[in-house]
Amino acid sequence: MSSHLSAGQRALLRAELELRRNQLDKQISLHQEGRTRVQHARDVLERDYDDAPQRAMDREVDMALSDIDSQELGLIGRALVRIDSEDFGACSDCGNDIPFDRLKAEPFALRCVACESRREQPSRNP
Numbered sequence: 001m002s003s004h005l006s007a008g009q010r011a012l013l014r015a016e017l018e019l020r021r022n023q024l025d026k027q028i029s030l031h032q033e034g035r036t037r038v039q040h041a042r043d044v045l046e047r048d049y050d051d052a053p054q055r056a057m058d059r060e061v062d063m064a065l066s067d068i069d070s071q072e073l074g075l076i077g078r079a080l081v082r083i084d085s086e087d088f089g090a091c092s093d094c095g096n097d098i099p100f101d102r103l104k105a106e107p108f109a110l111r112c113v114a115c116e117s118r119r120e121q122p123s124r125n126p
């Protein structure tokens, strides 16, 4: 089985993936840096009263944010590994080609639109 993607299309997707990976890397490190600074300021300013519930909530939001980033980073990393294989660009569920336009928007997409939306609505299509 050979991929429907040309070498040029592949190169473009690879560049896109690498760009996104760099952006996410930057975002995650900025985020962590910012959190440390905010945490430090709080520790200094708010030593005298108990704001533990608020702090716990902030931490949850922070963690949710970086979860999404790290999740995407993982997807991108896997896509960069797969991009040279023959089945890159094929839907992992039905095996159909994922249209290049979809891959351009989401280079780490694993499924075609039909399979993806089936997954998002499991109750309608068990």
Ligand SMILES: [Zn+2]
Binding pocket: 091, 092, 093, 094, 095, 096, 111, 112, 113, 114, 115, 116
């Ligand atoms: Zn599919």
